[in-house]
Amino acid sequence: MRGLSKRVKTMKPSSTVAVNAKALELRRQGVDLIAMTAGEPDFDTPQFVKDAAARAMAAGKTKYAPPAGIPELREAISAKFKRENGLEIPPDQTVVTVGGKQALFNLFQAILDPGDEVIVIGPYWVSYPEMARFAEGVPVEVNTGPESGFIPDPAEVEHKITPRTKAIVLNSPGNPTGAVYPKEVLIAIAELANKHDLYIVSDEIYEHLIYEGEHFSPAHVAPDRTITINGAAKAYAMTGWRIGYAGGPKDVVKGIVDVSSQSTTSPDTIAQWAMVEALNNVEEAQKFISMAREAYRARRSIIVDGLNALGLPTPQVNGAFYVLSDVSKIDPDENQAALKLLNEARVAVVPGTDFAAPHHVRFSYATSEVNIRKALERIASIL
Numbered sequence: 001m002r003g004l005s006k007r008v009k010t011m012k013p014s015s016t017v018a019v020n021a022k023a024l025e026l027r028r029q030g031v032d033l034i035a036m037t038a039g040e041p042d043f044d045t046p047q048f049v050k051d052a053a054a055r056a057m058a059a060g061k062t063k064y065a066p067p068a069g070i071p072e073l074r075e076a077i078s079a080k081f082k083r084e085n086g087l088e089i090p091p092d093q094t095v096v097t098v099g100g101k102q103a104l105f106n107l108f109q110a111i112l113d114p115g116d117e118v119i120v121i122g123p124y125w126v127s128y129p130e131m132a133r134f135a136e137g138v139p140v141e142v143n144t145g146p147e148s149g150f151i152p153d154p155a156e157v158e159h160k161i162t163p164r165t166k167a168i169v170l171n172s173p174g175n176p177t178g179a180v181y182p183k184e185v186l187i188a189i190a191e192l193a194n195k196h197d198l199y200i201v202s203d204e205i206y207e208h209l210i211y212e213g214e215h216f217s218p219a220h221v222a223p224d225r226t227i228t229i230n231g232a233a234k235a236y237a238m239t240g241w242r243i244g245y246a247g248g249p250k251d252v253v254k255g256i257v258d259v260s261s262q263s264t265t266s267p268d269t270i271a272q273w274a275m276v277e278a279l280n281n282v283e284e285a286q287k288f289i290s291m292a293r294e295a296y297r298a299r300r301s302i303i304v305d306g307l308n309a310l311g312l313p314t315p316q317v318n319g320a321f322y323v324l325s326d327v328s329k330i331d332p333d334e335n336q337a338a339l340k341l342l343n344e345a346r347v348a349v350v351p352g353t354d355f356a357a358p359h360h361v362r363f364s365y366a367t368s369e370v371n372i373r374k375a376l377e378r379i380a381s382i383l
Contacts, residue, residue, distance in 0.1 A: 012130055012354065019338075023348035034375045035348045036363045039175060039322070041237040043295075045274075046288045049236060052277030053270050065269045067261040068253075069096025069245070073272045076279040077245050083282070084207075085217045087228070089247040095256045096275075098267045100205050100231035100244035103256065105131050106263075107227055107246065110255030111199060112137040116166040118201075121152045122356030123324060125175045125203075137166070141356060146315045146324070150177035154188035161192065167199035168192070170218060173206040173319025176355045176362040178300075180318040183216040190221035199252070200226040205244075206320040208235040208289045211297045213318050219248075227252055232271075234320075235289055236278045241271040296321050299365040299372055306376040307363070310383060321366045324352060328359045329383065337361060345378040 023035035056062075068074065074091040081087040081094075097103040104127070112118070114136040120128045121142045129139035140160050144150045157168065168189060172181040193200045200218050207215045207230065219226035231244035244267075246256060260266065278285055300317060307314040307325045314325040327337040338351040338361050352360035365372055 007134060007136075011134055012126075019348060019350050023342075026348075031346065033342075033346050033348055034367070034371050034378070036365070036367060036371075036375060037348045037350050039234070039320075039364055039366065040239045041234065041292060041321075041366050042368060043237040043288075043292055045237050045241070046278075046284065048281055048284045049238065049274050049278050053274040056270050056273035061269060061273055063269060065096075065266040065272060067266050068257045069094070069266060070269065070272050070276075073245075073276050073279075076276050077247065080279045081228070081247055085204075085215075085219075085228075087217055087219050087223070087247070089219075089228070093250050093253050094245060094247045095253050095260070096267055096272060097244045097246065097256070097260060098264050099233065099242045100203070100229050101127060102260070102264065103229050103231070103244045103246040104128070104201070104203065105134075106256040106259040107201065107229075107252070108132055108135040108137060109259050110252060112166060115164055117162060117164045118166060119157060119160050119168040121157070121169070121171075123150065123174075123177050123352065123360070124169070124356060125171060126354040128169050128171075138164070140165070143356065144177075144179075146313070146326075149315060150174065150179040150324075151181060151185060152189070154185060154192060157189055158192050158196075161196050161198070165196065165198055167201050169201045169203065171203040171206075172215075173210055175206070175320055176322045176324055176350070176352070176357065178317025178320045178322050178324075180210055180213045180215075182213070186216050186218045187221050190218035190226070193218075193222045193225045198225065201229065202226055203229045205229065205231050205234050209293055209296060209321060210319045211293070211300065211317075224249055232275050232278060236275075236285065237288075237292070238271075238274070238278065241268070241274060243267055243271050243275045296365065299367075299369055302369060302372050303363060303365045303376070306372070307379075310376065310380055312379075321364060323363050323365065324355075324357055324360045325363060326359055327361050332359060334359055334361055340382065341379065344382045345375075347375045347378050 227248035
């Protein structure tokens with residue numbers, strides 16, 4: 001036995017997935033735990049989407065799908081891009097994947113050669129740098145902080161560009177910060193991509209969860225360079241259905257499809273038909289999205305105000321359903337602070353280490369107001 005590959009040995013497992021798995025296991029053991037770890041809506045998938053899946057099964061639509069996705073879903077994705085984002089991305093420049101995560105993973109495999117650099121803006125989702133490394137790329141960090149609202153300075157982004165730079169990753173609204181990048185910032189960074197011949201990887205999975213400000217897709221500025229990533233999980237509470245998608249330059253999309261063809265082949269066919277309904281039944285979808293967004297808006301106020309009242313500095317956020325809180329008051333080491341919250345307060349959070357957010361932990365407020373208030377009470381009890 002010669003052991004595992006160097007590639008796998010050097011890859012970190014997802015800290016968010018690991019912490020959430022631990023929280024779920026403690027719950028299964030009967031521990032009274034409030035889990036604020038996962039980026040998973042606590043709402044059930046809308047009934048009209050589940051009904052569409054049932055119809056698909058009844059109609060026998062249970063066979064293999066093409067590696068790029070069923071044509072009906074690619075057409076629905078193209079129509080969605082035009083209707084909601086003002087982007088002209090034809091169906092043959094879209095691809096359906098096993099969640100947004102696979103779209104990103106396959107994309108990095110498709111565009112990166114060994115040593116190619118990928119600019120990631122920290123704090124960032126834990127998987128971006130690891131995906132780049134797995135494709136033998138080199139993640140290059142541009143750091144932001146709470147004083148700027150976690151908004152990047154385009155001048156700092158340009159300062160990090162070298163002859164080896166291949167792509168810039170943007171995530172707005174962002175995980176773990178909840179930051180919504182202003183339109184002028186996104187335009188400036190997209191113009192950098194045009195100037196320096198780079199790809200823009202625009203992860204827009206939280207686009208419908210914006211409380212102040214408006215969503216803007218950088219593909220408006222750099223249409224031939226931008227790969228727009230999205231999916232079913234956050235907007236439609238379809239996390240377990242595992243449907244993501246991407247749209248962008250035809251050659252890049254073909255590369256993503258080719259990687260899929262030799263790995264998963266395609267996502268679940270039933271889930272694809274459910275996603276067709278989620279995208280095409282605009283009236284029902286907007287009702288659900290509006291309901292969820294208003295619920296998150298109320299929860300955001302409770303957790304931000306509550307953590308600040310406890311002396312844990314937590315900036316206001318404009319999107320997604322996360323906050324980053326400075327927990328130095330609990331322990332200067334964010335990992336120790338997270339352990340103390342877990343073991344003493346029975347509140348599970350994700351330490352900011354792998355997000356490039358030292359002294360911070362991430363709270364997900366994709367849980368009930370009752371749970372949020374109870375969590376704040378528990379945290380107060382150990383301070």
